[in-house]
Amino acid sequence: MEALIAIVIGVLTAGGVFLALRGQTFPVVLGLTLLSYAVNLFLFVMGRLAIGLPPVISENAQGYTDPLPQALVLTAIVISFGMTAFVIVLSLKARAELGNDHVDGLQSEEDRGS
Amino acid sequence: MSAAMHLPILPVVLPLFAGIALLALRNAPLALQRGLSLAATLALIPLAFALIGTAADGTHLVYQLGDWMAPYGIVLVVDRLAAWMLLTTALLAIFALLYALNGIDREGRHFHVLFQLQLFGLNGAFLTGDLFNLFVFFEILLLASYGLLLHGGGRLRVKAGLHYVVINLVGSTLFLFAVGTLYGVTGTLNMADLAVKIAAAPAENAALLQSAALLLFGVFALKAALLPLYLWLPAAYAHTSAPVAALFAIMTKVGAYSILRVYSLLAGEAGGPLANLLDAWLVPLALATLALGTLGALASSGLRQQVAYLMVASIGTLLLAFGLGNAGALAAGLYYLPHTTFAAAALFLLADQIAQARGALADRFESGPEMPRASVLGGLFFLAAMAMSGMPPLSGFLGKFMLLKGALDEPSLAWVWGVVLATGLAGVIALARSGSLLFYRTRSAHGDASLVVPGAGMLAPTAALMLLIVVITVWAGPFSAYAGDTAAQLLQPRLYIDAVLGGQR
Numbered sequence: 001m002e003a004l005i006a007i008v009i010g011v012l013t014a015g016g017v018f019l020a021l022r023g024q025t026f027p028v029v030l031g032l033t034l035l036s037y038a039v040n041l042f043l044f045v046m047g048r049l050a051i052g053l054p055p056v057i058s059e060n061a062q063g064y065t066d067p068l069p070q071a072l073v074l075t076a077i078v079i080s081f082g083m084t085a086f087v088i089v090l091s092l093k094a095r096a097e098l099g100n101d102h103v104d105g106l107q108s109e110e111d112r113g114s
Numbered sequence: 115m116s117a118a119m120h121l122p123i124l125p126v127v128l129p130l131f132a133g134i135a136l137l138a139l140r141n142a143p144l145a146l147q148r149g150l151s152l153a154a155t156l157a158l159i160p161l162a163f164a165l166i167g168t169a170a171d172g173t174h175l176v177y178q179l180g181d182w183m184a185p186y187g188i189v190l191v192v193d194r195l196a197a198w199m200l201l202t203t204a205l206l207a208i209f210a211l212l213y214a215l216n217g218i219d220r221e222g223r224h225f226h227v228l229f230q231l232q233l234f235g236l237n238g239a240f241l242t243g244d245l246f247n248l249f250v251f252f253e254i255l256l257l258a259s260y261g262l263l264l265h266g267g268g269r270l271r272v273k274a275g276l277h278y279v280v281i282n283l284v285g286s287t288l289f290l291f292a293v294g295t296l297y298g299v300t301g302t303l304n305m306a307d308l309a310v311k312i313a314a315a316p317a318e319n320a321a322l323l324q325s326a327a328l329l330l331f332g333v334f335a336l337k338a339a340l341l342p343l344y345l346w347l348p349a350a351y352a353h354t355s356a357p358v359a360a361l362f363a364i365m366t367k368v369g370a371y372s373i374l375r376v377y378s379l380l381a382g383e384a385g386g387p388l389a390n391l392l393d394a395w396l397v398p399l400a401l402a403t404l405a406l407g408t409l410g411a412l413a414s415s416g417l418r419q420q421v422a423y424l425m426v427a428s429i430g431t432l433l434l435a436f437g438l439g440n441a442g443a444l445a446a447g448l449y450y451l452p453h454t455t456f457a458a459a460a461l462f463l464l465a466d467q468i469a470q471a472r473g474a475l476a477d478r479f480e481s482g483p484e485m486p487r488a489s490v491l492g493g494l495f496f497l498a499a500m501a502m503s504g505m506p507p508l509s510g511f512l513g514k515f516m517l518l519k520g521a522l523d524e525p526s527l528a529w530v531w532g533v534v535l536a537t538g539l540a541g542v543i544a545l546a547r548s549g550s551l552l553f554y555r556t557r558s559a560h561g562d563a564s565l566v567v568p569g570a571g572m573l574a575p576t577a578a579l580m581l582l583i584v585v586i587t588v589w590a591g592p593f594s595a596y597a598g599d600t601a602a603q604l605l606q607p608r609l610y611i612d613a614v615l616g617g618q619r
Contacts, residue, residue: 020284025276032283039290046298069297072246076290079253083283086260090276097272103280105273 005045012038025091025101032087036080043073121168122177122190125161125200125237128154133230140224148215151226155211155233158204165197170596172603174613176243184243184614185307191243191614194600195448199240199371202452203364205582206459207233209575213463214357216571221266221355228265232258232361239368243614245296245303248372249289252337256282259365262358263350274349281336281346289333295326306614309379309607313386320387327380327388331373331395338369340433341403344426348410351422356466359418360459360579366429367451374436374444378604379611396437397526401533404430408537411544417465417477420548421458424502427537428454434530435517442520444601449594450513453586457501457510460579464495467576468552470566479548481555486567492553494576499549501583503541509587514538516594 012034019031047066055067091101098105132154136147168175175192178184211229219225235255242248260282264275297303299319300311312323332343339347347366351359373396381388407427414420432454435447469477471485485491497508504510514534521530586593603609 020280028280032280032287035284035287039287039294043290043294043297046294048298066301068303069294072293072297075246075250079250079286082257083253083286086257087279087283090260090264090272090279094272094276097267097269103276105269105276 001049005041005049009038009042009045012041023102023104025094025103028103029084029087029091033080033084036076036084040073040076040080043069043076045069120177121161121164122175122192122241123179125158125165125204126190126234126241128157128161129230129233129237133227133234136227136230137224140227144220147226148219151230152208152211152215154230155204155208158200158233158237159208162197162201162204165192166194166201166596168192169194169197170599172599172609174610176613184616185302185304188247189243189304189306189614190241191610192241193610193613194596194603195371195375196240198448198452198596198600199367200237202367202455203233203236203240205452206364206455206579207361209579210357210361210459210463212578213360213572213575214355216569218266218355218357222264224261225265228258228261229361232262234258236364236368240371243305245293245305245308245376247303248376249286249293252289252368253286255365255368256286259362262361263354265358266355268353270353274353278346278350281343285333285336288329292326292329292333295322295329299323299326304614305376305379306611309611310615312380312388315387317387323387324391327377327391328395330376331392334369334372334376335399336369337366338373338433339366339403339426339429340369341399341406341430344403344407344429347426348419348422351425351462352416352418356463359422359462363425363455363458363462366425367432367455370429370432370436370451373433374447374604379607392437393439396433397530400430400432400434400437401529402430403427404434404533404537408540408544412540414544414548415479417468417479417548417552418462420544421461421465421502424461424541424544425454425458427541428458428502430537431514431517431534434534435520438517438521438524438526438530440520440523441598441601441605443517443524444520444604445594445598446513446516446520448597448600449516449586449590450510453501453509453513453583456579456582456586457498460494460498460576460583461502463572463576463579464491464498467491467568467572468495471568472552473565479551481551481557483565484556484558485553486565487573488553488556490573491568492549494573494580495549495553497580497583498576499542499545501580503545504538505542507587509583509590512587512590512594 016031016034019027047069050065053063053065054061055065095101169192177190179188232255235251235258238251260279299322302308302311336343404427407423407430410423411420414423432447435443465477472482475482501508501510504514521527
């Protein structure tokens with residue numbers, strides 16, 4: 001289980017980094033999204049993996065899973081969701097203003113020298 | 115519970131509520147929005163002075179949110195450093211805002227909302243004593259800064275903004291990885307508690323803790339624009355509107371502040387696994403940043419770009435002081451911090467007025483028409499350039515002098531002296547060249563109606579920022595004494611830890 005989760009996080013991160021280094025805005029946005037998935041998963045398992053254990057105190061519980069990473073990851077999800085929305089809108093605006101979807105926007109003739 | 119007990123939370127909630135109110139009032143008359151924004155920003159100054167008053171005698175004012183005991187709840191901590199940063203932010207913000215009232219706040223929607231939320235994020239980042247909370251405040255100030263950076267729109271601004279947003283999103287992801295690792299190893303996120311747990315961590319966790327701490331350093335270095343992570347800064351700052359660039363003069367200092375705060379605690383005096391972790395990195399990187407920032411200033415093709423590079427150089431100086439880490443160098447850095455913030459902000463505001471006064475040439479380094487009110491602009495530019503390059507008699511010189519003195523007993527003495535003095539000279543050359551080009555190599559501009567005469571509403575905030583620098587210079591004694599006390603306090607992290615955890619261990 002630990003190995004599986006670790007591999008998933010690793011693959012997500014590697015894919016995210018690869019995509020974030022691309023030249024077009026769309027893969028970059030996708031890459032950032034993958035990175036945020038990876039980090040959310042990572043934060044979540046930092047409370048250690050536990051199955052079938054309650055996060056809140058109960059009388060007949062055998063053990064507990066750490067509730068704090070779940071709260072952290074909720075915050076992180078909300079923030080990364082907002083950020084993704086923002087960067088998508090910004091990419092669309094850049095596409096409209098710069099005339100292409102390259103991250104440097106330098107492929108049109110009128111931009112040369114400016 | 116008396117009202118004074120709630121003092122530490124006020125600099126955080128006041129801009130938040132002002133921002134929300136401004137959002138609700140977005141269709142109200144502009145004068146009302148401006149008045150509210152101005153009042154909320156102005157109120158931060160007496161608040162910051164009150165907090166300096168309580169922190170000056172060395173007490174740590176700890177505010178437990180929701181009355182949850184540390185380390186279980188989130189705490190806000192006011193010590194000398196936090197109060198110092200709050201005061202710098204408040205003074206900078208009011209003049210950036212006054213400048214924006216000249217019409218820049220009308221160029222797009224929600225300027226005042228974003229401005230207040232930016233202050234909310236900044237003040238929160240300076241006050242919080244919790245690492246995850248620091249992340250949240252970072253996100254708040256970044257999200258507000260994205261909006262402010264793009265305020266007014268335009269092709270180059272959008273392009274620079276895209277780079278800025280993407281690189282900061284990657285930075286935020288790394289921040290979370292670092293926070294997650296620290297939590298996974300220590301089981302806490304309260305910075306004081308982290309310091310205790312890290313000092314007591316078993317040796318098999320040392321590598322994990324070190325990688326998390328270095329990751330965190332990478333994130334803070336990105337925010338501070340330390341080499342090699344400074345490449346986003348010149349474009350972003352040179353293309354945004356002047357008051358935003360001026361306010362952003364404090365943004366890089368948030369990164370520097372975080373390095374100082376987090377590593378003074380986590381590396382600590384106890385000599386745990388993180389002790390001396392940054393020694394191999396911070397000083398060489400800061401020196402390289404200083405050198406390359408100055409080279410960038412020499413090679414710039416426009417005034418705003420040059421100021422942005424000089425800001426990179428000043429971050430190099432600042433982190434050099436923090437990296438040397440002895441009491442004298444730390445005090446020099448803390449004394450230099452407000453100075454360089456105000457000087458860079460004043461130069462950004464001036465660059466905007468110069469650009470407007472030169473019509474179509476804007477701030478490019480080409481000989482152009484004679485500016486209206488050239489003597490006033492030139493006088494201010496001369497003063498600001500002296501301040502920025504660290505020439506006597508202004509406070510930049512005093513800060514650098516204290517830094518050189520603080521480096522006397524360090525093994526890196528020759529490097530520090532060599533680089534700081536050489537870059538100081540190169541900075542003077544860069545600014546002298548642009549000043550003589552902009553103000554002396556001019557042609558007569560009779561009948562050119564496209565030149566904007568800089569009005570009093572623009573000149574006054576710029577002059578006021580310069581006046582602040584004069585104040586720091588004239589009252590250098592008390593200011594440097596406070597900076598020295600702050601450095602002494604930072605070198606004893608035990609005081610902070612005991613204040614937050616109530617002496618229990």
